Amino acid sequence: MQSTEKIIESLSPHERKILPFLKEKNINEICKKAGLDKVSTIRALEYLQNKNILKISSVKKRFIEIGVNGALYKKKGLPERRLLNLLDSKRIVGLEEGQKESGLSNDEFKAAIGALKKKAMIELKNKKIILNANKEEISKKMLEESLIESLPLEYDSLQPEQLHAVKSLEKRKNIIQIKDEKIISFEITDLGKQIIEQDIKDDKLIEQLDAEILKKGSWKTKKFRRYDVTSPVPAICGGKRHFVNQALDYARKIWTEMGFKEMTGNMIQSSFWNFDALFTAQDHPVREMQDTFFIDKKMELPDKKLVDTVKKTHENGIGGSKGWRYQWNEEEAKKIVLRTHTTCLSAETLYELSKLPIEQRKGKFFALGKNFRNETVDWSHGFEFYQTEGIVIDPNANFKHLLGYLKQFYKKMGFEKIRFAPAYFPYTEPSVEVHVWHPEKKVWLELGGAGIFRPEITIPLLGKQIPVLAWGQGFDRIIMDYYQIKDLREMYRNDINQLRKIKFWIK
């Protein structure tokens, strides 16, 4: 089946409606006869163009239309006409009296005088208006009046005297309006002509299939109107999880696939768990207020035995370590902070393991959560950030294993090519920084930090020096990179339009 028949079957109801009137050429005329508004008519014409039935061309045209005041004056007469009528009977009139009797507003009165003076029909003398025109001149229609009556007009087709009138009225308030309009015209193609000649019957085609048609079975004797399946439809949006949470769930899946168990815990922590248990000296700059959020309260410390061991470790060291050699202050450790890393959860997990028999003190754990730092907010900084980290407690673990886990983890995160470089982190020794190759940007990105927990951490917490492999990764940068978000603030802006549009985390 080709061409005309198929095309006819695909005509929408609106297209059908306007088809018989295409020869009218004038779009307003088509609207009227087809009983459609202008927008629908133009859209239908566009659809017909898509079907090669006609060819639309548009030109920009300038029109002069009547303005709000203009419409009023068309009925009541222009102010100058009304003043002239008054003068016609009185010949001479005082300014004040003239305004009063003509019933014109201040502005209108001024405009009327101006206009009549310009035409030399009046003179002003001693605050009086004196008529200067004869009967014939008075009764003759002014150019402006003729123009108003004949509006709307196309600008390009104006006669010289009409143009003159436009120029003078244009300056006055809302008498005329100059509008640019796109004028659509079209040519019917040969195919179009063929189709128009055919007898198009509306009732033979099914538009929207509905329950009634199904019930009656009327579809059996009719055809389905063919849709233009390529034409655009309005966009819709569904409910979805916040994109950051989608990404977090993805990371969670990676960890569990690798056999890690999730650690959770509080965001409010004592300095003990956030710093001291991790061998961060009490005078370390990170413990100052300008970097960390403190709450003006104190928290009870855990078991005294643990606290004493941590104190000893800081002061004089443990397991061959020299310690930091200063006086450790218990009160400092009680200070409450918003956790600065998820590593405090790792510390708590190690301590829980220490309650088990030595041979059971092992396992693989991960954490995924928000952390805090006292920062101002800009495109690359915020006071809350996501971090994920994993620990492996295994008496036989070594540095090569750490690199192995890292390689596996980052591969699952989508980074095939990675390298390791020396680094410094206060809790690990040896320490590693993970660089991943960004194939699009063609650069090495410094991503995660990793290492083996220092004995000053593992001995007090685990009760024995068991190697603990650990690595952590800020998560916001990975999310920003995936969604190509340039500004960190976008992540938590909760712009509903953006949330409706943003794609799913497909990894």
Next chain:
Amino acid sequence: MANIKINRKQFEKEIGKLNEKMQERISMFGTPLESFDNEEIELEIFPDRPDLLSYQGFKRAFLAFLGKKTGLKKYKIKKPEKDYKVIIDKSVNDIRPYTACAIVKGLKFNDEKIKELIEIQEKLHATVGRKRKKVAIGIYPLEKIKLPITFKALEPDKIKFIPLESDKEMSGLQILQRHPTGRDYAHLLAGKSKFPIFIDTNKNILSMPPIINSQLTGKITEKTKNVFVECSGFDFEILKKCLNIIITTLADMGGTVYQMELKYKKKEITPDLTPDKMKISLENTNKLLGLNLNEKQLKQLLEKMGYNYNKGEVEIPAWRTDILHEVDLIEDVAIAYGYENFEPEIPSISSIGQEDPKEAIKRKISNILTGLNFLEISNYHLTKKDDQFKKMGISGKQGNELIEVKDSKTDYDILRRDLSHYIMKILSENIDAEYPQQIFEIGRIFEEEYGKINEKEKLVLAISPGNFTQVKQVLEYLSRMIGIEMNLEETEEFPQHFIDGRVAEIFIANKRIGHIGEIHPKILKNWKLKMPVALFEIDLEEIFKKLE
């Protein structure tokens, strides 16, 4: 984070060409190459290696790493000559009790070297010095000083000298009040009745640590040949290390180092470059790194990191501050071995992965709600007082129930105690987005009970424009889908943001878990909302308990 800048010409002359291989070597030494151009090379120095904060220090360590000059570098230190003494008066005991001092002679300063010296001083101040609190360093032209020197504390008005960058004599107090450097560091002497000074035999004040040197006796110029160096602070061990870092840098610049006699109660002699000793076990090294090194290899690797090794014992340079434990040596062995040479390995131990059961439940709840076409939002845990209280119609006493963080750099300075105010805020920020808007958040809130802060997971959900029936439908659907019965009860006591008569308490069994209702127009007005809002907020802890 401290960076150092190195003259590229000097680097290439004394170390080697900065080709790709060299760039990689620099990073693999643990001093990431930040940037470079034809003039300069910029490196990052990690905070555990203050000894690398000068070009001289870096060169010394890096040449060893490259295998060019391995092992512990020896320096000749001369014994104190006559009057090479610093008398430490007991008046400093409660103020700034310790100093470690040295004299270095035969220096040839030029602009470049003076700059380098000032830089390492500043960088040590910023890092190990903890902004001069822990360590303050002074370097003085010896030519202008009459030895011996006394370190003592005086009343601030008795201290009078012309500080650096000034032309007027000032008293101790005036320096803290008027001099720009004085003002910057004034807090370090705040509340002290006496201020510490170094003063020479001619009664000329050399400096008032940790604040500033004297313009006359404390300024190094191109004419300076010999210098007096001191580090003052609270921990003698750290001061000695700092002094060692500086004098080895000066020795590398061509100076001859002399010791000084420090007259504490007990006599001390500084600087002392006797290496620290620490045992290292080949077995521990191999076990921790997963390698199979023999003793000879271990020795070679340690020597590449500037140590000496002899029969299980390591000699540690007296300028290293970071070696607390054997593991610190083992890391250096790993760096010398080359991180790029380790073969990553995954041990075959089986373990079972498990996510937090609460996370699984939260995800299910999200799935149920997104199935109803709700969008999830995600907000900060910190919030603004106005948003949490005033705009939600809470004033007076109730508004005092807040958990504030100290000295927040933004106006987000309290922990959120509910999610409802945040969802209102998000609605108010999205009045241009197409309606209806259906959003929810699952998140943590903070409540103080009996002096203890509790953290709870909550769910908030809002529909705008929405009414009671609509949110109740959602709540009931959720309740049916998770199989937990929830009941609504009329209540007299409800959060101020709801309309009386259109709000209910939500219960699971007899436990109240939240409220549901329509938002009062005055609250909508506070948020500049032109559409009605209905919402509920529930505590998820009860649901976790039932489902886990």
